Amino acid sequence: MSPSIARRVLDRFRILAGAGRPDRGLGLAFVSFNRGRLAAATGGIAMAVLVMFVELGLLQAILGSQSALAGLIDGDLVIMNSARTNLHEWTRIPRIRLAEAGAVPGVAGAMGVYESGMLLRNPPERRVHRIIAFAMDGQTQPLKVGDPDKVRAALSRPNAVLFDRLSRDIYGPIAPGRAIELDGRSFNVAGFARIGPDIVMDGAVVLSDGAWLSADPNAQPVMGVLRLEPGADLGAVRARLKAALPSDVAVMTPREIWWREIAFTFRSVPIGIIFGAGVATGAFIGAIICYQILFNEVVDLKKELSTLRAMGFGPGFFRRLILEEAYLLAAGGFLIGLVAALITYRFLAGATGLAMQMHAGAALFVALATGTMTHLGGLFAARHLGSFEPAELY
């Protein structure tokens, strides 16, 4: 865009916004004049913004952590027990299903994933802690838990285990080369995996399926991850799998599992309602604060504003003035709240191990909610101007 076009576009915006008109742009002068009130207003709105961000951040982190396993699946299709409603329920499938699925035309390979709770003891400590253990073939790696070569090399060693470096720090210092006990069996930490805790699980280890089956030769997988032959039609293979496998087996894509996990978490634990109520509370608090601040401003300036009414300024002017102030407070409060939220996310991520991340969508949502709440607060405050009778000046 050439500078002259940019200037013309800018001028057009300025005209539309009323810039340069004598009755516009007063909001900044009023908002910035009383520093104490400005600090209280932006601080209050920032607090409401922070509440909304924390609620949304926790919601996203919980949903993200609960569905993280689905994101680790490295395959085209997954077979699971059809009675299994979510990934944190370990209803298993007979191991023979892996072979049956692998025999279906179009399937290149079927890899079992084992999962169970174990008790981990880090020998310097006497206490044991519950941990989730996954097992898989280190060569084919149906779960992406780290650098494939390192994972492959680590899991090929006897009695080797990968420790999830995102685990909460309740397990004590664990580093490669250290010996740990899982359900009383001794293992060597051969490296780290990246899985991440959730609201129930504090940490995880990954074993080779060989080590798992040597401990329990009858162990059954919680899922089978299928990779298709190059060029195979996913829908057709899926249909063949459904026809070939008994009805106790569900066939899903990793993406479908991810969505099902999100839906299940929303449904089973009503966190959507809980955190939604938190966000709404934050927005409500913000609207009340904005209203209270602007209402006080209107009351304090009653004589001055009544004078302007007596001079002939109409309701539109006053509404615009109050809303200008509301939007400025919203902008200031949002920016401060955003910075505070980023700091709080860092703290919460460290304290809980949950993946607290600022997403553009969440920031946009909170920005819109902030604008809406201050708009409503401003409109209610502006309504009081209608009750001012300029004749009362005399």
Added chain:
Amino acid sequence: MPAASALLSDAHHPSVRVRGVSYTYESEGGPKRVLDNVDLTLGRGEFIVLTGHSGAGKTTLLTLIGAIRSLQDGAINVLGQELGGRDTAAQEEVRRKVGFIFQDHNLFAALTVFRTLWLATGLVENPPSREVALEEARSLLAQLGIEQHLHSRPRQMSTGQKQRVAVARALINAPQLILGDEPTASLDQQSSQLVIGLIRRHLAATGASALIVTHDDRIFGMADRVLRLQDGRLLGDA
């Protein structure tokens, strides 16, 4: 372009014509009639001072003429517009053509003098640019002896200086009618003369009219007529 006859008729039309206006306040002690069948004509270019003791109804009459208060009985014509039965928006339209000077300056503490004056120019249909308004404000303030306060805020000025800003605010749009309620009450003799002198010059230059309610007998001699209100009745020249 308006017809010559219309212009002629407009020039001969008085700025304000009050006919049979009465006004009653409802109070705890029962209705109180403050204006009783008042007639008043303010001609073009005329400067009238309205005086009388407190509670005589001066300010009530001023607010009725200024379309700040709604009429109860009688008729008022301001700048060619009948005020009776007009809605709020129409009353605002009338008020925008009037330059009001209130007893209290009621200036916004957050706004500089220039911003206050520029804001007032927003009342006219085609407000001047910032640059034009700046020159106009500077000229007005110079005539009122407070040019140095163009960019001051009210807290940096004395009460009298603030009142002179309020006068400038009333005059910046070159109104055809000036209504003042004790505009010189907080001013010393010299400042009072400056203010009234400026109003007189404005009337002479534009043909506008002024109705000033005041107890300040220092300005009686500068008016074309001095009228007295007593117990709601207009008594004629004081």
